[in-house]
Amino acid sequence: MNAAEDRQQTTDPGPWAILRTENLAKIFRSGSEEIVVFEDLNLGIRPGEFVALVGESGSGKTTLLHLLAALDTPTKGEVYFDGKRLSEFREDERALYRNEKIGFVWQMQYLLPEFSALENVVIPQLIGGRQIRDARARARELLGEVGLENASGRRVGELSGGEQQRVALARALANQPALLLADEPTGSLDHRTAQRVIDLLENLHRSHHLTSVLATHNRDLARRANRTLRLANGRLTETVVPMVP
Numbered sequence: 600m601n602a603a604e605d606r607q608q609t610t611d612p613g614p615w616a617i618l619r620t621e622n623l624a625k626i627f628r629s630g631s632e633e634i635v636v637f638e639d640l641n642l643g644i645r646p647g648e649f650v651a652l653v654g655e656s657g658s659g660k661t662t663l664l665h666l667l668a669a670l671d672t673p674t675k676g677e678v679y680f681d682g683k684r685l686s687e688f689r690e691d692e693r694a695l696y697r698n699e700k701i702g703f704v705w706q707m708q709y710l711l712p713e714f715s716a717l718e719n720v721v722i723p724q725l726i727g728g729r730q731i732r733d734a735r736a737r738a739r740e741l742l743g744e745v746g747l748e749n750a751s752g753r754r755v756g757e758l759s760g761g762e763q764q765r766v767a768l769a770r771a772l773a774n775q776p777a778l779l780l781a782d783e784p785t786g787s788l789d790h791r792t793a794q795r796v797i798d799l800l801e802n803l804h805r806s807h808h809l810t811s812v813l814a815t816h817n818r819d820l821a822r823r824a825n826r827t828l829r830l831a832n833g834r835l836t837e838t839v840v841p842m843v844p
């Protein structure tokens with residue numbers, strides 16, 4: 600077995616994967632320049648795994664998360680969610696996938712600063728078709744889980760960075776997603792605040808039965824993961840830590 604096959608095997612759990620990529624490639628072209636971020640990337644993630652995605656700045660972490668989330672399309676290859684090819688999704692199926700199956704948390708939050716914390720968690724549920732009463736009840740519950748029960752009426756623009764990140768976590772979980780994708784969720788936070796968000800991520804991962812993929816530079820966060828995937832020079836390698844029962 601050569602090194603490439605070995606790598607492919609270790610990152611692919613086969614039919615048990617909730618999320619899988621097959622020979623995934625992303626090449627950006629600008630003018631005559633070609634940026635090959637990765638090629639032939641094979642990755643499989645089992646339900647319930649807590650996966651850290653690490654690698655230097657520019658190694659392709661955000662690009663990979665965008666492809667997994669159907670926010671961008673691959674140059675070659677395929678992403679499978681629950682065995683279904685994302686490339687075969689119609690536009691409404693893609694929208695449903697992004698709104699209902701995935702929760703996102705980004706380094707820079709795309710919250711609505713003029714709206715309250717509660718409204719920020721309610722809105723994605725209304726888009727998903729939930730009744731306002733139910734949406735408000737769930738938003739209150741989620742804001743309680745992230746420790747913001749007393750801030751639900753405050754405008755998000757007035758909250759601290761750590762508080763905003765917790766609103767973002769509550770919002771990510773609003774539609775009971777199967778997957779949590781996070782791009783450097785502690786990147787803009789000070790050490791203590793980052794620590795609190797890491798604890799929350801781990802607790803929410805368990806209590807909401809999520810499958811989580813978190814791109815991170817934070818060693819403490821990477822240490823909590825079952826698996827660490829490292830992107831470097833267009834290749835994915837991994838270290839596996841046995842799952843804690």
Ligand SMILES: Nc1ncnc2c1ncn2[C@@H]1O[C@H](COP(=O)(O)OP(=O)(O)O)[C@@H](O)[C@H]1O
Pocket residue numbers: 627628629634636654655656657658659660661662663
């Ligand atoms: N829209 C784009 N157009 C051209 N190049 C891009 C684009 N997005 C990302 N890249 C390039 O792809 C590479 C990977 O970027 P990125 O996925 O953001 O890395 P990371 O998140 O690991 O820092 C970088 O070289 C970056 O410059």
Ligand SMILES: [Mg+2]
Pocket residue numbers: 660661662782
């Ligand atoms: Mg990035």
